[in-house]
Amino acid sequence: MDRQLKIGERIAQKSILQGGMGIGISLGNLAGAVAKCGGVGMISAAQIGFREPDFDENTEEANVRAMHQEYEKARQTAPKGVIGFNIMVAMRHYERYVREAVQAGADLIVSGAGLPMDLPALTENAKTALAPIVSSERSARLILKYWDRKYHRLPDLLVIEGPLAGGHLGFSAEQLIEYMQEKKKNFDEEVKRILDTVKEFAEKAQKYIPVALAGGIGSREQADHAFHLGVDAIQVATRFVTTEECDADIRYKRTYLQAQEKDIVITKSPVGMPGRAILNPFLKKIQNGEQIRPEKCHGCLKHCKPAEIPYCITDALIHAAKGEVDEALLFCGAEAWEAQKIQTVEEVVRELLGEE
Ligand SMILES: Cc1cc2nc3c(=O)[nH]c(=O)nc-3n(C[C@H](O)[C@H](O)[C@H](O)COP(=O)(O)O)c2cc1C
Structure with a gap:
């Protein structure tokens, strides 16, 4: 299967994004390795400067310094790869981190934990592609409509994060428990509704907006299921934690x-x-x-x-x-318990997408 993923002006050879993982789980090493494999490597900007000696006194500057260092590290590993930053809207100094990501040369900014309503204003004239994360049709419509009206632009990629994902989640605790107990119908129907909404806006603007699906994708079957729903790419995080290249201890x-x-x-x-x-x-x-x-x-x-x-x-x-x-607070996705051994990024990508 040959499935490339166009992200702004860049092309990823493989239709897989590695989800941003803070704090310090997806840094330059993991992101570089994924980008080198042809996927999209994401560095998490969340408190990224935690290893800097002045992190306690000078947190914002330590974070900015580390953003540039980690980006350079990833770029050295994958000079032509697609490398971005995951920057959470809920972060203090969000605006500064977005501007620094652009300045570093990031190909993409993925932004969730809140809707990145004003992300286009912070990145004006930049080539960096922009991707909001949504968990419902309602929030997808909200952000598409707002960006369209206010900024006359649409996202370059939309990430849908479902209820099986790791880290902070865009659902209430009750909704999550219902999904887990299968009392609520699975998330597929919501994904289809989001895809319809994206299509509606994209057609109006005569543009194509690729969509990635995240949350609980840890096997070839799950990846195939996501593609059958009609998404262009998968975003995977948990499976990359147990790789040699992952930045975590x-x-x-x-x-x-x-x-x-x-x-x-x-x-x-x-x-x-x-x-x-x-x-x-x-x-x-x-x-x-x-x-x-x-x-x-x-x-x-x-x-x-x-x-x-x-x-x-x-x-x-x-x-x-x-x-x-x-x-520690050990964030993980619903499928984390399925990991059996430490693998390389290349092995994980091959397992999920097959030989392309
Ligand atoms: C350890 C861990 C940390 C995460 N940290 C962040 C984060 O800082 N920002 C964010 O937007 N998403 C974060 N996520 C969510 C991932 O980027 C991703 O979308 C999601 O976990 C995908 O589901 P999967 O883990 O089942 O593959 C985190 C996930 C994990 C497992």
């Missing part, structure tokens, strides 16, 4: 290998958003009502109230990236 990767299906739970992040993670000693403490007061606020999320939260999400995710897994 080996102890974090091992938690995926050891996890069983029952260990994967829905939790509420400190800012109230539901997310999916592995039930580890840290999460058990939080579920039992323990509070872990942060020593210092890193100013990560716009709507966080440090005095009211049970724990600091930046601290918990940095523990994860560093492999301090018992103190």
